[in-house]
Amino acid sequence: MCSLLNFIAFFTVIITLAFLTIAPLYFIVNFDSKLNISTLVITDAVWKPVFGSEHYLIYSAYVESRTDKAEIRLIGTSHRDKTDQIFCKLWFEDDGVGRFELVEASKDLIQENWGRVYSASYFLCPLKNLTTIPSSVSLYTTFSQNVSSFSRNMEKFPKIKVQNRLESERVVQTGAPKLAACVPPLYNYSNAWTLIEWIEVNRLLGYDHFHLYLYSAAKNVSCVLNHYAKQGLVTILDWHKNQEILTLERHERNIRIMNLFAALNECLYRGMYKFRYLAFHDVDEFLVPQENLTLTKFMEKLEARHNDTAGFIFKNSFYFTHRPDDPDYKGPFDLITLRKTKRNQNFLAIHVRSKYVVRADVTEQVGNHNLYQAVKNFKMEANVDEKEASNRHYRFCDFYATTCNATTVQDRRMWDFQQQLVKRMEEVQRTIAVECQLKPLNRTVMLKK
Numbered sequence: 284m285c286s287l288l289n290f291i292a293f294f295t296v297i298i299t300l301a302f303l304t305i306a307p308l309y310f311i312v313n314f315d316s317k318l319n320i321s322t323l324v325i326t327d328a329v330w331k332p333v334f335g336s337e338h339y340l341i342y343s344a345y346v347e348s349r350t351d352k353a354e355i356r357l358i359g360t361s362h363r364d365k366t367d368q369i370f371c372k373l374w375f376e377d378d379g380v381g382r383f384e385l386v387e388a389s390k391d392l393i394q395e396n397w398g399r400v401y402s403a404s405y406f407l408c409p410l411k412n413l414t415t416i417p418s419s420v421s422l423y424t425t426f427s428q429n430v431s432s433f434s435r436n437m438e439k440f441p442k443i444k445v446q447n448r449l450e451s452e453r454v455v456q457t458g459a460p461k462l463a464a465c466v467p468p469l470y471n472y473s474n475a476w477t478l479i480e481w482i483e484v485n486r487l488l489g490y491d492h493f494h495l496y497l498y499s500a501a502k503n504v505s506c507v508l509n510h511y512a513k514q515g516l517v518t519i520l521d522w523h524k525n526q527e528i529l530t531l532e533r534h535e536r537n538i539r540i541m542n543l544f545a546a547l548n549e550c551l552y553r554g555m556y557k558f559r560y561l562a563f564h565d566v567d568e569f570l571v572p573q574e575n576l577t578l579t580k581f582m583e584k585l586e587a588r589h590n591d592t593a594g595f596i597f598k599n600s601f602y603f604t605h606r607p608d609d610p611d612y613k614g615p616f617d618l619i620t621l622r623k624t625k626r627n628q629n630f631l632a633i634h635v636r637s638k639y640v641v642r643a644d645v646t647e648q649v650g651n652h653n654l655y656q657a658v659k660n661f662k663m664e665a666n667v668d669e670k671e672a673s674n675r676h677y678r679f680c681d682f683y684a685t686t687c688n689a690t691t692v693q694d695r696r697m698w699d700f701q702q703q704l705v706k707r708m709e710e711v712q713r714t715i716a717v718e719c720q721l722k723p724l725n726r727t728v729m730l731k732k
C-alpha cells in the first residue's frame with residue numbers, strides 16, 4: 284500500500300516535471316490549432332517581426348545541409364543580449380496536405396556586430412533529416428498564444444519560404460552563370476550614372492548578376508535598377524522596414540551600418556547554389572585583375588591554385604576622385620573609372636578595407652572585409668597578390684591628409700575596357716536614360732572646359 288502511494292507520488296512528480304518541460308510546446312500547439320493555415324501569407328525577402336517578441340526580426344530562410352546538423356537557417360536581426368523562447372513551425376506542403384511539425388529554435392549571432400544593441404542573427408530550426416525538407420517556416424514565441432483575434436493578425440504570422448531546398452539547385456552546371464555581386468544596403472542613393480557605370484564595367488569583367496539591398500534610393504535609381512531587373516541582371520532586395528516594425532537600422536548605435544552583416548550573409552545563402560563565385564563589395568569598388576581577363580577567368584585560375592580554399596581577399600587601392608583627371612583620357616564620356624587613373628602607391632594591408640570573392644558552396648559566414656567561416660575541411664582565405672589583382676576603390680578622401688595626398692602611381696588598366704564600355708554607355712543613353720529621365724551623361728569635353 285505504502286509503496287503504491289509512494290509510487291503514485293513519484294509518478295505525479297515525474298508527470299509534473301514532464302509537463303513543465305513540455306509546457307511551452309503544449310501552449311504553442313494549442314494556440315497553433317486556432318490558426319487557419321490557408322490564410323497565412325508566404326513571404327521571402329521582406330522584414331517581418333516575430334510576433335510576441337520585441338527583440339527578433341526575420342527576413343528569409345535557407346536549408347543548411349553542409350554542417351554536421353541539418354537545419355533551416357532564418358536570416359534576421361536580434362537584440363544582442365535578449366533571448367526569447369522561440370519555436371519553428373515547419374510546413375511540409377509540397378504534397379498539398381499541409382502537414383507540419385513544431386520544433387524549438389535557437390538563435391545564433393552572426394559574428395561581427397561591433398557591440399551594437401542589435402546584431403545580424405541566424406534563427407536555427409533543427410531538421411530530423413534531409414529527405415523531407417519543409418517548404419516554408421513560421422516562427423512563434425510562447426506569448427503569441429494570447430493574441431486576441433487571429434483573423435485580424437494573420438500578417439503577423441508569416442510563413443517564410445525556405446530556399447536552397449532542391450538537389451538540382453545545388454548543382455552549378457557548366458554554362459550556367461558563374462559570378463554574382465553581393466552589395467551592402469543602399470541608403471538614399473542617387474548617383475544613377477555612377478551605378479550604371481559600375482554595373483556595365485562589372486558586366487565586362489564577367490559578372491552575371493547583381494544582388495542589391497535597397498533601403499532607399501532616388502526615383503531615377505530605382506528606375507535604373509528595375510530596368511536591369513527586368514533583364515534578369517539585377518535582384519533588388521527590399522531592405523526597408525515597415526514603420527510598425529523596429530526602425531533601428533538608421534541609428535548607428537543600434538546596429539552596424541544598416542544591418543549590413545545580415546545583408547551580406549543573406550546574399551551568401553541566396554546565391555549559394557546559383558553561382559560558383561560571389562563577390563562582396565560596394566558600388567564604388569571594382570575587383571580587377573591586372574592582366575586583361577575577366578574576374579571569372581581569374582577566379583578559375585585562383586581556384587585551380589587553391590582548390591581547398593573558400594575565399595580570396597583583394598587588397599584595397601584608392602583612386603581618389605579629388606585628383607586631376609588623366610590628361611590623356613580622350614573618351615567621349617565622363618566615366619570615373621576611365622578619368623581617374625592615379626592610385627595611392629601603397630595598397631592597404633589585407634583586411635583593411637579589402638574585399639573578397641568566395642566559392643559560395645564552401646563558405647558559411649562572411650564579414651565586410653573578411654570571411655568568418657568556411658565549410659569543414661576548407662581553408663578560409665587566401666590573399667590575392669596585388670600585382671595580380673586588387674580592389675580599386677573610387678571615392679572622395681575624407682580621412683587623413685597623409686592618405687589624401689599620398690604618393691600616387693598611374694594605372695590605366697581600366698582603359699582596356701574603354702571601347703566596349705563606351706558602346707554600352709551609348710546604348711544605355713538610348714534606352715534606360717530615356718525611360719528613367721536621366722540627365723545626359725556628361726561629355727568629357729564639357730568636363731575639361
Ligand SMILES: *[C@@H]1O[C@H](CO)[C@@H](O)[C@H](O)[C@H]1NC(C)=O
Nearest residue numbers: 375384410411412413414415
Ligand atoms: C524525415 O523527416 C520527415 C519529417 O520529419 C519524416 O516525415 C520522414 O519520415 C523522415 N524520413 C526518414 C527516412 O527518417
Ligand SMILES: *[C@@H]1O[C@H](CO)[C@@H](O)[C@H](O)[C@H]1NC(C)=O
Nearest residue numbers: 335425426427428429430431
Ligand atoms: C499577453 O502576454 C503578455 C506577457 O505575459 C501579457 O503582458 C499580456 O497582458 C497578455 N495579453 C493578453 C491579451 O492576455
Ligand SMILES: *[C@@H]1O[C@H](CO)[C@@H](O)[C@H](O)[C@H]1NC(C)=O
Nearest residue numbers: 470471472473474499500501
Ligand atoms: C539624401 O541625399 C540628398 C543628396 O543626394 C541629401 O540632400 C539629403 O539630405 C539626403 N537625405 C537624407 C534623409 O539623408
Ligand SMILES: *[C@@H]1O[C@H](CO)[C@@H](O)[C@H](O)[C@H]1NC(C)=O
Nearest residue numbers: 586587588589590591592660
Ligand atoms: C586539389 O589539388 C591537389 C594538388 O594539386 C590534388 O591532389 C587534389 O586532388 C585536388 N582536389 C580537388 C578536390 O580537386
Ligand SMILES: *[C@@H]1O[C@H](CO)[C@@H](O)[C@H](O)[C@H]1NC(C)=O
Nearest residue numbers: 683684685686687688689690
Ligand atoms: C597633405 O595635405 C595637408 C592638408 O591639405 C597638408 O597640410 C600637408 O602638408 C600635405 N602633405 C603633403 C606631404 O603634401
Ligand SMILES: *[C@@H]1O[C@H](CO)[C@@H](O)[C@H](O)[C@H]1NC(C)=O
Nearest residue numbers: 575576577698699700702703
Ligand atoms: C582586353 O580584353 C577584351 C576582351 O577579351 C578585348 O576586347 C580587348 O581588346 C582587350 N584589350 C586589350 C588592350 O588587349
Ligand SMILES: *[C@@H]1O[C@H](CO)[C@@H](O)[C@H](O)[C@H]1NC(C)=O
Nearest residue numbers: 473475476501503720721722
Ligand atoms: C537622379 O535623381 C536625383 C534626385 O532627384 C538627382 O539629384 C540626380 O541628378 C538625378 N540623376 C540623373 C542622372 O538624372
Ligand SMILES: *[C@@H]1O[C@H](CO)[C@@H](O)[C@H](O)[C@H]1NC(C)=O
Nearest residue numbers: 476477617724725726729730
Ligand atoms: C556632370 O557635370 C556636372 C557639372 O559639372 C556635375 O555637377 C556632375 O556631377 C557631373 N555628373 C557626373 C555623373 O559626373
